[in-house]
Amino acid sequence: MAVAQAVEPKEVTNTQGAKSGSQGSKGEVERARLRMMMLIRRFEERTYQEYTKPGQKIGGFCHLYSGQEAIAVAIAAHFRKGVDALINGYRCHGHSLALGMDPKPAMAELFGKATGCSKGKGGSMHFFDAEAGNHGGHGIVGGQLPLGLGFAFSQWYKKNSGVTFCLFGDGAINQGTHNEALNMASLLKVPCIFMVENNLMAMGTQVERHSAVTDLSQRAAGYNMPARNVDAMDLDIAIAEIGKAVERGRNNEGPSYLVMNTYRYRGHSMSDPLKYRPKEEADKWKARDPITLYEARLREQKLVDDPWLETAAEEIAATVNEAIAKADSDPHPELDDRFDDILAETYPYGS
DSSP, rough: OOOOOOOOOOOOOOOSSBBOOGGGGTTTTHHHHHHHHHHHHHHHHHHHHHHHHHHHOSSSSOOOOOEEEEEEHHTTTTTTTTTTEEEEEEEEHHHHHTTTHHHHHHHHHHHTTTTTTTTTTTGGGOOBBBGGGEEEEETTTTHHHHHHHHHHHHHHTTOOOOOOOEEEEGGGGHHHHHHHHHHHHHHHOOOOOEEEEESSTTEEEEEHHSOEEEEEEEEGGGGGSEEEEEEEHHHHHHHHHHHHHHHHTTOOOEEEEEEOOOOOOSSSSSTTOOTTTTHHHHHHHHHOOOOHHHHHHHHHHSSSOHHHHHHHHHHHHHHHHHHHHHHHHOOOOOGGGTTSSOOOOOOOOOO
């Protein structure tokens, strides 16, 4: 399997409000990225605890992102609020936090509270923040691909230099929507970045058991767009490779297809005991944990040290604990509100 090599990413204005690669932001941006990966991991692991403790207060399906944090943070490094769009499957907590969602409405949504990002009506699979360009998690496998195509078509039509990040798992590549969306995106040359978050499992089915080719970049063959594998456990590589696709989209050169090879540490959902993954496989991938890799790199560059890491971990823990406490005390939606918000009649980027 080909693995993309790290290159220096071009300067972009990202969701941290700074420019990567600029002299003034050296260290600040890198620390913010590490901190965000740490926040996502902490948020997800505390979600696991809240879901599994007696008197369960998080209901419904719940899909955790632990292990895949570098993908979300790499997208955020290039994301331009106001013009870019992101649409996702049901494993959507990490992307939402990386694009700037406060942990409080995120956790409140898991608790089904009215203060949640989807007013307590969506739960784990449906985190939305349309004003930020985050058009949500979607529970139907592959159902988001045509929607991502639509967002990209809107950007192409308006010529606003926006790009759409359309994310889906390796199981979704077997859906008809995958082929239809890729073909039309290439025909129209829309700025859509199709991103397969390949964690090697379609629920509990290994890639080699559901795909005739295990190099998933080949699944984009025939659609006249660049397709490549990316080592998505390495944040710098992920940023660089996503940057190439973003540049192509902003320059009206059409869509790209990125297979983000990663590994999820938890089961497919909370009901999955994860018995199908051998310990040796898990140990091999966890040896390249994205947070550990990036932390070591920043240590080598003398951008972080033990005091900084300890303080960051304490602050993140406090932030997530506060979000849980608030979600626990917030009110549930009123029964009379159950039919509200079914139709959105306005679009945040104008007509």
